[in-house]
Amino acid sequence: MNRIKTAIVGASGYTGMELLRTLLTHPAVELTAVTSRAEAGKRLDEVFPRFSKARSAALTFCEPDPDLIASTGAEVAFLALPHGVAAEIARALLERGLKIIDLSADFRLRSPQVYEEFYGHPHPATDLLEEAVYGLPEIREEQIKNAKLIASPGCYPTSIILPLLPLLRNDLIDHSTIVANSMSGVSGAGRKADLTLLFCECNESARAYGVPKHRHLSEIEQELSIAAAENVTISFIPHLIPVNSGIVTSTTARLKPGVSAEQIEQALESAYADAAFVRLLGRGKAADTKMVTRTNFIDIGFEIDSRTNRVILMSAEDNLCKGAGGQAIQSFNIMHGFDQRTGLENW
Amino acid sequence: MNRIKTAIVGASGYTGMELLRTLLTHPAVELTAVTSRAEAGKRLDEVFPRFSKARSAALTFCEPDPDLIASTGAEVAFLALPHGVAAEIARALLERGLKIIDLSADFRLRSPQVYEEFYGHPHPATDLLEEAVYGLPEIREEQIKNAKLIASPGCYPTSIILPLLPLLRNDLIDHSTIVANSMSGVSGAGRKADLTLLFCECNESARAYGVPKHRHLSEIEQELSIAAAENVTISFIPHLIPVNSGIVTSTTARLKPGVSAEQIEQALESAYADAAFVRLLGRGKAADTKMVTRTNFIDIGFEIDSRTNRVILMSAEDNLCKGAGGQAIQSFNIMHGFDQRTGLENW
């Protein structure tokens, strides 16, 4: 297999680690650069002893300098950077001919106004929004194939959008009644020295946060609105729970009059029959994070609450894998004409 | 302080342990009997080494025989038994003059029909339903004072009912839009040798279960309907998360037209200004299980989602304490004219 020269920009956080975990053994990837301001000059296996003896363990972290990255021959760069920072380096690398798979929020929203509303500052690169593709492979495979700039979706959005899309497209639910409750592992909060993320603060703790207007709502509603062909506004309540990784989401919505469980099931099945990484559990089955951690799968089950005429969608994914690094690599595979599963078949 | 002679019937599960934890040091309690079919004949501190050197550590577990229990002079019995089993022994002990605080579901529902619908068998003692009091001290203090048979509320119901009641009573929300998502610690599933409750099955796992018709829905809707003065039907999605104890619940509902955040806040404050064990966090504050574990408090915060005109109620309690044993002892204190906090002030 032809190896694609690849860079990871911002490789010292949890998303960076997840990209490394897969790319270090991906049969079609040759890592040529890993960057980190904080760790520049250190070897990969010094920063991450877990990766000792891996193929590229002897790589040295470098500064996120576009010229330096381009000089390694990298054809593709994954960006695992804070929003705002990503846009700037994305532009510089695009100009140097690299393809970009950005895991930040910078290119996920089509509307600069919505970006500013949710992120609190003007969009840093509005001219690039046009060519960016919201890289949810289950619904944008064709666009991803030809994209130069992929905005890889957020973790919560993936877990909420994928179960809802077929129901909205088939007009099975009243979208004004959608309420999504998610529970996320602590890695979702990032790898930073913050008192509230200490072991003793998170262990034996569960709490909601970020209500009523978590930033991820913006991309969730964008994609749901496209599917419904009208404006969709939902309630979203994220929670932090004491697991390292994994997101489980329970989404409820009122069924349109006369809609049956069979119609829900068929909508899901026809949408995802060929999806490599969607596993439909069927009616009455709840998804469990422990079935998906360290895999690129999203599991989706559902139930009908006939007493209230609501559907309950229950999905689970690994926030770092299908919710971040794995999904980005899935797009990478599509961009390069590989089987989507290349390098991602771990159990 | 006059010590009340007290029995715990079914003291070898997690709820029994929680009752023991508090009653062993309660200044107004003298434990005279602890029963357990499985552990009969063993000393308390042999079964629960944690309680070694406690005041009643030398008590011996006995069979749950009503005559035996009555012969110890017990005036009150806490029942921590499976539903169905509790009703039978409750009757026998009532006949022998004991007051009963039942932590099972047997006397929580006023309607035998609803009981049969949710529990799958006819109610075992319909004649006793009349005199049973649903022992939520924050709303039934007067009835609890004079009760001989208390049906202590379930863990999920407590976390859902208390935040909602003031809103329903003041007609601030559209009750047909209520959706409650709860996350519970594993102790809520009981102390039984079940593969799905093993450490390795629960650790690093999160999942919904028991949808769409968890048994606790029946008492939740009963109490919400009383408060709303009409039939209330809600959606309830419980989840299991890897903590020993603690429940966090996020409940959403559509506000009635024109209702403001201030009205929500005032409704909560006027309802619970004098409640010893309700702590109102105010607007924008999420409750965290780690602030309430091993206490009898329920913490309640809220937020307004103005985009969807929903209120988000965020509550946390210890499922074993305010959700079970602690609440039962709170009723015990009220029944005997003690300060509600007696024996329950732990931090």
Added chain:
Amino acid sequence: MNRIKTAIVGASGYTGMELLRTLLTHPAVELTAVTSRAEAGKRLDEVFPRFSKARSAALTFCEPDPDLIASTGAEVAFLALPHGVAAEIARALLERGLKIIDLSADFRLRSPQVYEEFYGHPHPATDLLEEAVYGLPEIREEQIKNAKLIASPGCYPTSIILPLLPLLRNDLIDHSTIVANSMSGVSGAGRKADLTLLFCECNESARAYGVPKHRHLSEIEQELSIAAAENVTISFIPHLIPVNSGIVTSTTARLKPGVSAEQIEQALESAYADAAFVRLLGRGKAADTKMVTRTNFIDIGFEIDSRTNRVILMSAEDNLCKGAGGQAIQSFNIMHGFDQRTGLENW
């Protein structure tokens, strides 16, 4: 009961929280001051929502200013400060007539040379060492009664010294063969924003650290040497494990020729027959942290390895309670003539 006016200096870490947890309900304590540079000006229940509605929840954190502390009428001060810092404020408060219970390492060692060897800088107050009492209540009750300056022992030392002392005093083991392995909860590392203490770094992780010369070795060997009446040098290997609190220690040593299991058992029993907070589990029983967390107990079991003629001592305690705050309060009780258990009877 007469309430003693009491200050906690350095009340915003995990040890401070543990002192608060008990002192907020201690029947003979009136908290007059809680200090914290970082939290000065904030209310106690703002910093620690867990303590809302507690007796002294409305106290405001102040700067650790000796005059300010003395002006509140405090008669006793608990110091939960970093070593080096504690000595300075201890002196100032002693001069103002307060009794001091110091939970840092500053006054634990009799020898300034050993202090400098293990802590890397000269001892900050050598003149006070004379009057300081190493406050292990099980062996220094008389000295504690009359002390003005208590050096409360460290968490690891308590778990290692108490099981070994009776064996050394009775000359039952060869002290040159002592090897102690401890496993500690993460709270032992303190409440500080440090990447290595994040939930995702500690959860699902176990590792040794601090070998071969952890600072606590100095006080361990000091006390073992006193008991053995000759210099004792041991190997000590601490480990970090993913629990909030609790230390379990396994200590092995070669038996002196002819020593029997009965002699071990008798030595332990005669040493601790009257000890309020030592629970002897007997031969063949291993101590478990979950039996002691949030209590002031240390549980001690043992086994004889006849194949190698070694004794295996297995102890468990809560590192924050018997290993820190609880033990300090035990000394406080002794100093003031209260029953040792006052305020410490939680299960």
Added chain:
Amino acid sequence: MNRIKTAIVGASGYTGMELLRTLLTHPAVELTAVTSRAEAGKRLDEVFPRFSKARSAALTFCEPDPDLIASTGAEVAFLALPHGVAAEIARALLERGLKIIDLSADFRLRSPQVYEEFYGHPHPATDLLEEAVYGLPEIREEQIKNAKLIASPGCYPTSIILPLLPLLRNDLIDHSTIVANSMSGVSGAGRKADLTLLFCECNESARAYGVPKHRHLSEIEQELSIAAAENVTISFIPHLIPVNSGIVTSTTARLKPGVSAEQIEQALESAYADAAFVRLLGRGKAADTKMVTRTNFIDIGFEIDSRTNRVILMSAEDNLCKGAGGQAIQSFNIMHGFDQRTGLENW
């Protein structure tokens, strides 16, 4: 690559799951049979939803019938069965021409007497002991190549033997002073409905168990004795800690007079320079389970305690992978002439 037809006998426990995890994607393996008395008749992905969409997810569990297994064309069988049970089926499958990699203890000991002493019943197949190879690939590569019956080592033994072997072979330590303390994840106790293994019993708990004569001591001492060329007897104290998987072991021993840190380092390095799955961390570095979970690596660091003239060996491995399934597959690779790392390169 030629696919070897392979069976897993006893595939429904944690070791079975670990074998499945790797063998489902092993490029040289075709699974032809998976057996489980309890799950016979169910599909693999029904029993283990985690493996849905895997290559062999549609396999159906069958009874552990030797003829049935042989009839699938299986050339090799991994046995993940209780001791005693494994020996019987091993014989039946050997007679049918299969090679056996047994993960139980049945063929690990050369001496039937030692087996009986430690396992409490006569050895079930003494005639097969002769041809069994204790399959520690780092020291038995040549014998494994030609073996028909591999006794794959236990989890604790691997973590203790590998660090000690080079030191014993080079006569650097006094073997009579060896003390090994191990901490294991709960999966090591197996997947069985046992009250003591419940989440709430293990979480926030740490305890020693199985002292003084854990069954694994027998194989540990057998292998250490071979290396030392004399009888070695050690003390071994296993502990259970709340992680899913992972073992960390701290082993201490007195250095022979004049032995230096450099000699320790050189002994380790020359022993494991070419070992694919041993990672030497060097002096002063402690191994951490989180660096090795779900990999086949064992990490080994060490420190010299010059105050007591002891070496402290600190090793970490995944008890299910290098300590069980991974190591067995490593032997499988050697038996079939594959690179040892085939199918085992996960990070």
